[in-house]
Amino acid sequence: MQRRIVSLWFPRLAAERSLRARPVDAPFALSLFDRNSERLYDLCPRAESFGLQRGMTLVHARSFCPGLLTRTADPDADQRFLRILARWATRYCPWVGLDGRDGLFLDVTGSAHLLGGEEPLLGDIRARLARAGLSARLGLAGTPGAAWALSRFCEGIAPPGENLSRIGPLPLSALRLADQTCTSLERLGIATVSDLHNLPRATVARRYDPDVLRRLDQALGAVGEQISPLQDAPGFAARLTLPDPIGLLDDVMAGARRLIGHMCTQLDATQKGARMLRLTFHRVDQENRSVELRLARPMRDPVRIAALFERGVGAVDAGYGIDMIRLEAVEIEALGMRQLDRAQNREKDSLDDLVTQLGNRLGLDNILRFQPVDSHIPERSFTLVPAAGSRPAPAWPSRRPRPLRLFAPEPVIASGGGSRQGLEPPPRFRWRGSFLTTIGAEGPERITPAWWENDAGWRGGLRDYWRVETGEGRRLWLFHTPQAPRPRGWFVQGEFA
């Protein structure tokens, strides 16, 4: 059977995607920071009528068109949108591939008759895209190369065997050649595809890079060209439809367990583990209730997952009954094979389950571990990282004695001191409403601020820390700032055990 390929080109994909989300009634363009300035990335026809073009700097464009509305372009989102369009295009044929950043190839061999022929097929594509607010240019030919040329340069259909006659008069850039190659060929007076085709092949092959002949052959069908269809991302979901509604917790959990077991088999086969799961209950009264489970570690053990789901499922209101249960693994991570029968692993498993249970109540980012940080500033010498996905610090560095309780510096009201005032801790002071007497002090330990960090608390310059023992039994960590402007005071920053 003769191959038939549709090339679908979206000349204004980025701008129209943005306008679909939020339409505007004004000249509109997308800008992107490129080559040291904000430049136009894509624009609507109305903006084009002001003489604007892609690649122009935004300042320049505004001088042409003061009423221009712009938004920032998001090329990654455009690519995601193109993949969505590719998925949509599978309504016409099963074989859809991406073409660059703004086009699609559809292999409609043997499927055009389903819509009444090639002409109605293109009409249907065009109408549906126009309804979605997308302008598209379409070309249909026997090869991807020829279809590409048609969609870019003269929309239409090349009947079987008429590839050359349709794309012959088109300029050389219709062959998907580099601009530089086109220019050098045009300098020799070779302006169209048929000019190139009429040249002796040996000369062209000797003088130009092999791409020229390869592209020509691809367009004319002498060399095959593959269209690679997109692979669907593997989805992990399972559904259980019940003939009669259920509502008891045991029944619902039995259903959920069956789904979890099914999904874990799927996960096992692909060596994946679920990180986040969602269990949705469809009730008889058309309402949905869903329970989410975030796991501390990727997991595919059905018994443990079911146990972790129990609390959430218990809180679900079953209403008049549930007649469908759906389980979906929302986040998946790779999880290789693992040796299971070791006591250490079991211990670790139960700890991970605990993190999951606590995390589902408080949020996984509220279950934390201490990690040491290489800093001499006391309040910056550690950090808290989420326990899910982190290992405990292997060895905590042994540093100088530090208070067990650390808080923001609190000023004290000092009394007495005499000549050594400001150099040694005050003999008597008032802190948090109580009078304290210094009966012993060790110090000073001088800590200089990190000059590369702009920390408001350390504006006073370096600090002299003293470990003060009071007659009342409390051991405090006092400091004063010898470099700060007067009057300087003493501050409490921590309390030892």
Next chain:
Amino acid sequence: MKFSSAFPLKKARAHEVCGDGALAFAAISAGLSEGTVVWVSEHRLPVVNPEGLFPYCDPGRLLVTRADSHVNVLASTETALRSGAAGLVVAELGAAIGLTEGRRLQLAAEAGGTTALLVIPEGAGSNAAETRWRCAGLPPDTGGSSDLPLRQNYPPQNGPDSTRWRWSLIKNKIGTLSEWIVGWDAAAHRVIVVSEAGG
């Protein structure tokens, strides 16, 4: 009453501690326990400084849990106790708990085989606790001299820690009450009884 019969804390039971030195008591209990220590707190920032904790307990063993309300502190503590994955669960409570909450925690501790230590405000304990301790720091023993002993050899890298606490057992379900003056031996990683204050 011997100190060793009351401390280290009886396993799989809920204990309470109050007073100025409660945090040190919790830190020492954490250091003497085995496995992971779950530290449940209502505060946004940790109350315990890992560097200060280091002499008593490896900070890497801590699982810091930030709860946003008193109820969530209790619920998370119960979950952690029941799972049995941790060796000790320390909960910093900001308000008094009743007999129901205390009993629930006690039962959870027994079910999971995990020790619970509730750091409570003064006089806010529940009757369900196994033991209750009041801890306070003691001023250093200056040996009778009255002049200000300012030591300039800071920091004391290897010197013995002169910190002393008065630990009073103010509630005990299975024994008598007593009081001890104790210190911490960092090298041997154990509590040393300096004197039996209460007898």
